[in-house]
Amino acid sequence: MKTLFILLDGVGDRPSQILNGLTPLQAARIPFLNALARDGSNGLMDPFSPGIPVGSDTGHLSILGYDPYKYYPGRGPFEALGAGIKLKPGDVAFRCNLATVNDENRVVDRRAGRISSEEAAELVESLLEVKEVDGVEILLKHTVEHRCVLVLRNGVSDKVSDVDPHKDDVDLLWPRPIDSSREAVRTSEVLTKLLKRYRMILEKNPINVRRREKGLQPANMLLPRGAGKMPELPSLSSRYGLKSAVVAGAALYKGVCSAVGMDVVEAPGATGTLNTDLNSKIKTAFGALKSYDFIFLHIKGADTAAHDKDPLTKASFLERVDAALKKNFEPPSDEFIVCITGDHTTSSLTGEHRGDPVPVLIWGHGVRVDSVNRFNEVDAARGAIGRIRGLDLMNILMDLMNRTEKFGE
């Protein structure tokens, strides 16, 4: 038995006036998805719990069956995963801002005047000369705008306080150990030394010299926050004896899936944006099912459109998904299941993640067929699945694959 899990990021929504009071899923012409709904089981899913909006990180953990209360290590490690850094056990990751501080180390602007991605990337590049401090290996990677990720490797602790004061016009907070372990003290000391070296490099960088000349805020300091270690996540294969892989555009999703032991299968043209090559991704996913039991296919675009408060684009992206799915739908065998759902609702009204449930559709071998015949947030509620929680979904899928173990006899 094989399963294709298609995660449509941010697929749930709220009704929009521009869509005549419908959600993008309700308004979109998605005949193929509707046919799967008609021939499958439907329901609603709270990615974490009713009314609680989740992030992409906590949402994916939960839906993959890992309770974020237990396994979520804070944002640092997930930011590192998203940046494509392969974390090793024991690595401590921080989210960082390039910021402007004055001579008294007062934070003038914690986003350095919202510095451009181009300038920030060059500044971060100049910091890469620092590869090690007192035996601690340093990894640094720029992501977007003023943001970057710092990873400390080798005998370090995540029990170290935020340097970022989280607001402007206050002093930066030098790192302090937040427990009494030798590693925490050492990590604080190393981080302090590192930040001072970064400061010296940044001050002299020609970009900052130019920015000062133009009256712009120099990005002369790095403000780490959210220290965390990636927890040891029991792998999907240890849980279910499963050979699994992910097909995704953006690094974060590949990272999360890698962390639970999935292989990464690259699809040409997968960008994690609205202009991704959907045919390529779906074709790659079906192709990979020849050698894997379980493929997790992540499709980002609907979320992006909703963040832009653009329900029309969200609906038309979903129509493209529908067409690409129809075109490339090639079940590897009769014993095949498709699950289609989202990781959260992204409201086109506010452009934010919200806590409304998302539709979940399961189609294929052994699946009870209900009377729902459209794939959307409202029709799904009448289906045979009812309203479930994200944490239960993998058990439901693995059970359909006859891979769950009996509790009791």
Next chain:
Amino acid sequence: MKTLFILLDGVGDRPSQILNGLTPLQAARIPFLNALARDGSNGLMDPFSPGIPVGSDTGHLSILGYDPYKYYPGRGPFEALGAGIKLKPGDVAFRCNLATVNDENRVVDRRAGRISSEEAAELVESLLEVKEVDGVEILLKHTVEHRCVLVLRNGVSDKVSDVDPHKDDVDLLWPRPIDSSREAVRTSEVLTKLLKRYRMILEKNPINVRRREKGLQPANMLLPRGAGKMPELPSLSSRYGLKSAVVAGAALYKGVCSAVGMDVVEAPGATGTLNTDLNSKIKTAFGALKSYDFIFLHIKGADTAAHDKDPLTKASFLERVDAALKKNFEPPSDEFIVCITGDHTTSSLTGEHRGDPVPVLIWGHGVRVDSVNRFNEVDAARGAIGRIRGLDLMNILMDLMNRTEKFGE
């Protein structure tokens, strides 16, 4: 964004033969509520958990988002709230019965021959001369029939055993400390002294003299039980940054809502009974939405009728609610949500709270519209909300108001 939360106490029910196998909600002509259902989201809610009947106290705690397992302090403090006593931190409250005991302190009748409210009130009045015992302040208030509330204030403990043996023809149980703290010992001693003084006052009271002459049971003892302190409930405003108020007739609901930091807005003619002024309450609630984000409007009558095993009166009360709602429905703005539900099912068959789920209806801005077009226990089950728990409702409403915080990023 503003929200009106209308709680119809005991609105859920079971089918009655006198209503041709329908519930009061199904049988009632409620066109306005049905129109809200048609244009909104519908579902079922288990106030606490499926099949578990809740009291007004635990039901309200749960529906307001406070897990009663964590926050319910027993009946004493809620009885005090219901009697309109403002509890201070550290106060210990007891429910009490006026009872008949014999000369050997054997409980002859723990309800003193179901003494009338009038006589009981006069007897309790005579006890108010005892204002203090050994530095402990004494508050006592009659509620209804043989029932009253006792509050001890100043250095007291709730670790003290019930005096009420919970049945007749057994000895009353003098108060004992149930932990080894100095406060518990002191509280037991003070309570024992207090009850002996009450006994002396009650024995001499002319009402009891008259009752004995008539061959009635004298109400010559007070039997406290259910000692508890009001827990510190995190306020709704600290949880959601919300300005909120309650409109209610009965003291208990004002008390619970005050305890979670709501203001109390008085509606002229609100009695908490079947003859309450519904127009006044609803008009007051809508008026208050001009200065508050969230109004909790409590309407009691349906519960009262069901406790009287009178489904016809329950249905006609719901029709009056429908008419008053239609007449006074004035949304403060376009960004407005109404939630209508109950705190529990009250069965017109047995006159008791039961554990069946109640319908929940959410109407307004950003709400997914489903195909349900009637507000009742059965149609609601097909709606876009599915079946939720009371503890999740506030998160759902706050999320619709875009006031929940994202978990993760």
